Amino acid sequence: MIVEVAMNGNLPKRVNPQVPRTPDEVAEQGMACIAEGAAILHNHTDDPVLGGNGMHDPEPYRQSWSQILEHHPNAIFYPTMPGGAPGQTIEQRYAHHEQLAAWGMLGLGVVDPGTTDLGTYDRDGRPRTGDLIYQNSWADGIHMVETCRRLEVGLSFSIFEPGFVRFLQGYARAGALPPGAVVKFYFGGARAGFGLEPTVKALEAYLEMIEDLGLPWLVSVQGGDVVATGMARAAMERGGHVQVGLEPSGDRERDNVDLVREAVDLAQSLNREPASIDETRTLLNLPG
Helix, strand or coil: CCEEEECCCCCCCCCCCCCCCCHHHHHHHHHHHHHHCCCEEECCCCCCCCCCCCCCCCHHHHHHHHHHHHHCCCCEEECCCCCCCCCCCHHHHCHHHHHHHHCCCCCEEEECCCCEECCCECCCCCECCCCCEECCCHHHHHHHHHHHHHHCCEEEEEECCHHHHHHHHHHHHCCCCCCCEEEEEEEECCCCCCCCCCCHHHHHHHHHHHCCCCCCEEEEEECCCCCCCCHHHHHHHCCCEEEECHHHHCCCCCCHHHHHHHHHHHHHHCCCCCCCHHHHHHHHCCCC
8 A cells, every 4th residue: 555645735843843844854754655665755845826826946856855765765856836827837737746756756737627616614624715716728638648648657646626637537437647656635624625525435436436447556545534534445445546645634643654654554454554665656547
């Protein structure tokens, strides 16, 4: 079973002082997570996903990933990317992928084939006024897929809504999907106003949509706990994989190593072992 750890997202230290924000902190926690059984590492830098200039500096990624590669030369990384906005092209928003691949560091490219309204709630549960939209057209998604094909890296398909699967289906059923694709079902936790709720029925609906595609898949709960909700167990029992980490959970007390260890303990209780980095490269059919 593959364990992926999404280490920080936009979580600030005022919420959890243990969240890694600097390149050195990301490197330190990343290596500790690998030691506990994580095989894929994902992190954000301090460049904003929404509201910035539409570009991400690849240098902070290089600073953290290069430290990990000294000890784990086959490590698998992938970054985030800026959301779309008027005047911001997909070529600008995806340019850091190009540089990270040129440095030989990119294992997976982000493929976000759709737009998500990132709603939140007031304390009484009513929808909160907001206008945060993570925007990607199908044309943007095609650019992401074809760039990953050209760069010969894997593809991390983020599935925030069922419509995102329809994009993936088109590529896969046409026999046009590059090698190395992994499908990531992002369920919406109690604090998230998007996505399917983390239930077994919701997971099975997603699995029905991809049952003829033959692709590896994992589950994550955005704004919630993938283990406490039962989604990790449901995925493990069905042959799937899992994403943990401070980005999706927003945990206020534990660190990423604790969350990886918890997922590995659950997997071993179900007679599944964490995949090594090399085993993960084989399971995902990663190119290169």
